[in-house]
Each structure stands twice: as C-alpha cells, then as structure tokens.
Amino acid sequence: MPRRALDNPLVLAVLGRLLEQPAHPYQLLTDLRTRGGDQAAVINRGTLYDVVEALAAAGWIAPRGTERAGNRPERTVYALTDLGHSELVRRLDELIRTPHREFTRFLGAVAHLGALGPDGAVAALAERARRLTDRIAADERRLADVLAAGVPRLHVIEAEYALAQSRAELAWLGSVADEIRAGSLTWPR
Incomplete structure (x- = not known):
C-alpha cells in the first residue's frame, strides 16, 4: 500500500x-x-x-x-x-x-468575483446563500438526530465546527452582497 x-x-x-x-x-x-x-x-x-x-x-x-x-x-x-x-x-x-491555510474551491472562485459584474456577483452570492441555508438546516437536523441517538457530543464535535464555519460563511455572503448592492464594494470601470 x-x-x-x-x-x-x-x-x-x-x-x-x-x-x-x-x-x-x-x-x-x-x-x-x-x-x-x-x-x-x-x-x-x-x-x-x-x-x-x-x-x-x-x-x-x-x-x-x-x-x-x-x-x-x-x-x-x-x-x-x-x-x-x-x-x-x-x-x-x-x-x-498549528493553523494551516486551507484553500477551498470557493476561495479560489471568490478571488475572481469581479468577473461576474455586480449583478452577477449578487445573484451568485444569493444562490450560494440559499443553498448553504438549506445545507445548514439539514446538518443541524442530522447533528440533533445523532446526539438524540446517544452519540456523545465529543464524538461529533467536528459537525459543530463545520456548522460554525457554514454559518460564518453565510453571514459573510450576506454582508458582501449588501456591500455590492449599496455600492461600497465597487468594480473597476
């Protein structure tokens, strides 16, 4: 092997x-x-x-x-x-x-958000937020079910961490979309 x-x-x-x-x-x-x-x-x-x-x-x-x-x-x-x-x-x-930088596909994509233009960026961020909201709800249900089945919390603590990351990402998506809509995140002409 x-x-x-x-x-x-x-x-x-x-x-x-x-x-x-x-x-x-x-x-x-x-x-x-x-x-x-x-x-x-x-x-x-x-x-x-x-x-x-x-x-x-x-x-x-x-x-x-x-x-x-x-x-x-x-x-x-x-x-x-x-x-x-x-x-x-x-x-x-x-x-x-030791914290390590972890480069996700999303991080690579968001680095080029400007290519979508303001309207396209807001639409893409909003769609991601909708899908992420659905995933968060499903993950919360799954975690609650596992805990209710008697699995010790310590054995699923990574699921809590993943939920915290998803919630933080959701908040960030909303704030960036709000900045684009308000015009405070501008595109070069």
Missing part, C-alpha cells in the same frame, strides 16, 4: 472512530457517514478499505477477530494498536495546535 494512503484525511477519522471501540470497515463507513464524518473527509467504500489496509500494514490497527451477521460475508473487526493510538495523538496534536 502506498505511503500516501496514510496521508488521506480519512486516516484520522478511522483512527478516531477505532479509539471508541473495535469495528469492521463496513461499520466504520456507516458510523462515519451517520455522524457527519464526510464533512472532514470524502468517504467512499473503496477509499475506506484502502485506508484500513494501509493502517493495518503500518501496524496502527490490527485484526481482533471476525463476525458474521445473517447471510452477510464474514467481516474482519479491527482495533487500534498502541502504535496507532500514539500516531493519532501525534497527528491530532499537530493539526489542532
């Missing part, structure tokens, strides 16, 4: 989930999607299985047995190793302590 699989953002999600209790990859996939882990990393089945394989090869997780439910195939249950726990703590400590 290539070393770059260990650089996938999904590594933290898997190690963090296995910190709670051992699980098989399908359970990891289900739990991460349910809890909103797909906000922190793109989660698809193939990528998850590649990451699990890389983590096992690195000695960060290890098989702890198998289980079978009904007619489903036998599934290998993995647990976090001491080495994996140490790596999780090391990575988390560095990522939480």
